[in-house]
Amino acid sequence: MSNLQQFQSFAKQNKKKVITKNxxxxxxxxxxxxxxxxxxxxxxxxxxxxxxxxxxxxxxxxxxxxxxxxxxxxxxxxxxxxxxxxxxxxxxxxxxxxxxxxxxxxxxxxxxxxxxxxxxxxxxxxxxxxxxxxxxxxxxxxxxxxxxxxxxxxxxxxIMGMRQRLLNGYWMGKAPLGYKNARDENNAPVIVFDENAKFIKKIFLWKLNESLSNKQILDRLDLYGIKLYKQKLTNILRNPVYCGLLVHNLLDGEIIKGKHKGIVTKDTFLKVNNISTGTGYKQHKANESLPLKGGFVKCAKCEKPLTGYIVKKKNIHYYKCGTIGCGCNKNANKMNQLFLNILEKYQLDKKLVAPLKLQLNYTFQYFNKSNKDNTATLKYNLSTIKEKLEKIQERYALGEIDTVIYNKFSKKFSEEMDKIENEINKTSFEKSNLDSYIDKSINLISNLHNMWNLSDYTQKQQLQNLLFPNGILYDKENDTCRTLKTNSILELTNSLSVILNQKKNGQKNTNVNLSTLVAGTGLEPVTFGL
The missing domain is CATH 3.40.50.1390 (Resolvase, N-terminal catalytic domain)
Known part of the structure; x- marks a missing residue:
């Protein structure tokens, strides 16, 4: 019988690793x-x-x-x-x-x-x-x-709790820029305005009223000491939270009205996003006989914009609706006259010039209170940069820094000071300048009919879009035009006319609220809202 020890070299070891240390x-x-x-x-x-x-x-x-x-x-x-x-x-x-x-x-x-x-x-x-x-x-x-x-x-x-909270209109997580986390009267977590809310509003108004590029907005914010990245600014402009709405991936495409107050209106938010995404007004070929085309006048029946055409044999221009079966068609001269009749309605009575000037002054002062705070912030930033410039000048004089560094930073600080000083000039209006703006606006309102009639095609379109930003509707059945939205200054002058006429007739009307009929403002006087 063979000895098993002789086969030991053929035995297989357990490959399982064991660590013997305890x-x-x-x-x-x-x-x-x-x-x-x-x-x-x-x-x-x-x-x-x-x-x-x-x-x-x-x-x-x-x-x-x-x-x-x-x-x-x-x-x-x-x-x-x-x-x-x-x-x-x-x-x-x-x-x-x-x-x-x-x-x-x-x-x-x-x-x-x-x-x-x-x-x-x-x-x-x-x-x-x-x-x-x-x-x-x-x-x-x-x-x-x-x-x-x-x-x-x-x-x-x-997730279920978060979704339900969103459906109830409550923001989830850290408050976005312009808001801060707080508690309401029921101790529920909410978001409310913070000190940056005014700058968020300015961002939207700069984009809407001045069509500033994102870079220009970032540069202007920098003057106020607000540092933002380009992507952050884009996200702000496209975030509906700033007009009081909530969107979230947990809502699966649903949009919810938030419990918080919007910093800007929904209308402003939508208009800004049309601007920021590059979808502005289409350019139409100029035709002096058809100044109301280009989307300004719409069919009251189908609400489609009226286009223009010419009957060459008669050399007569017409506005028409492109909707099949609608049949809205109107002689261009007669349509233009209907619009002139609308302007005639808003023509300012000379007796209203003095009270309107007072109202515009009051309106400007009321809506530009925040400019005082803005100017104070800008002046503080200006003084800070001046100190930096003086320090670098002192260090250069003492030989602590070389010429290259001095030139680099002195140029930088000087440019920043120039920008801030320009911004201070924009936000500061002398009474004489304000009176001049108001006089020009009063003159415009007093001559709307002639101003539009004597303007060229481009000027007419600019004026009519300024006065009636959403255009007008033409009702073929009644052969009438009606406005959709009127400039706030025109509403104000019209209301004053109503009050004046009622007083002449011995009537009373307590329903006219002038405080609601004022133009919105940004950094310019309220007359720029006209």
Whole structure:
């Protein structure tokens, strides 16, 4: 009989790696910053340390000790711990419960299996299993899956709560620029205006009224000490939160009216986005006989813009509606006369000149109160830059900096000062200048009929769009035109005319509210709103 010892060289070794050292690390964590200051971390550490003592394990290092979400395993402390045990060949990782190790489910099971292949085992204080047996590993994996399931349930409940909150009109998360987080009378979290709200409003008005490019807006904001990136500005201009609405991916395309107040109107927001996306007015070929085309006059029946054409045999121009079956058609001269009749209605009575001047002065003062604050901010920024310039001049004189650096920064500060001084001049109006603006506007309102009639094609379109920004509707059945939206100054003069005529006739009308009939303003006087 052969000796089995002779076959020893053919025996196969167990390739399973075993770390014989009784060394361990402890990993603790909480899921959120709100838990960081409570006893959870200390309690975990104590329990894990006692567990290691009972197993006669030598604790080499502690990891975690902070909040890290376990939804994924891309955690800084977690990855640091994994690298450490692999490098130092530590036999055990001790956690208070398996969900402290991970809530990532299948990916966590994969990590545990990879660690086990190199002789590293994960031990749970509250869920002890024999990690050397298949049954023990089954229960450990099951606990990891249950942790993932529990996490998913929490996530579903959280998302459901967030969606319901959005549907109720409440903003979620940190307040956007121009707002701050607060509480309402019911202690519900809301967003309200902060000190930057006035600059958000200016951004929209600069884009709407002056058609400034994003770069020009950023440069102007810089003068006020507001630093924004181009992408941030674009996001502001396209965020409906600023007109009182809510949009969110949890709403799945739905738009909700927010509980918060909008910094700008919905109309302003929509108009600004037409400008910012490059979708302005289309250019139409000039025709002196058809100044009302180009979308200004629309059919009252189908609300489509009237276009123009000429009957060459008669050399007569017409406006027509392009909708099939609508049949809206009107002689151009007669249509132009209908528009002149509208202008005649708004012609300013000479007796109203004096009271209107007073009203415009009052309106300007009322709506430009904020300019005083703006000017103060600009002057403060100007004085700050002046100090910087004086300091660099002093350092240059003392030889602390060379000519290259001095020229670079003195030029920079000088240019910034020039920009701010120009902006201060824009926001500051002398009474004589204001009176001049008002006189020009009064003169315009007093001669609307002749002003439009004597203008060329381009001037006519500019004037009519200024007076009636949404155009007019032509009703073929009644052969009449009506306005859609009238410039606020025209509304004011018309209301004053109504009041004056009623007084002449001995009538009383308490329904006219002049305070609502004023033009909106930006940095220019209210007469620029005309």
């Amino acid at each position: 060394e361990a690390v402890i990993y603790t964590r909480v899921s959120g910053s709100q838990q960081e200051d409570n006893t959870s971390l200390d309690s975990q550490k104590i329990q894990c340390t006692q567990y290691a003592t009972r197993l006669n394990l030598d604790i080499k290092e502690y990891f975690g000790g902070t909040y890290e979400s376990a939804k994924t395993d891309d955690r800084k402390q977690f990855q640091k711990m994994i690298s450490y045990v692999k490098k130092k060949r530590i036999a055990f990782i001790i956690v208070y419960s398996i969900d402290r190790f991970s809530r990532a489910g299948a990916s966590a099971i994969t990590i545990v299996e990879e660690l086990k292949k190199i002789g590293i085992n994960v031990l749970s204080v509250t869920q002890p299993v024999d990690v050397e047996t298949s049954t023990g590993m089954f229960f450990q994996n099951l606990n990891l899956l249950f942790s993932k399931y529990d996490n998913d349930q929490r996530r579903d409940k959280t």
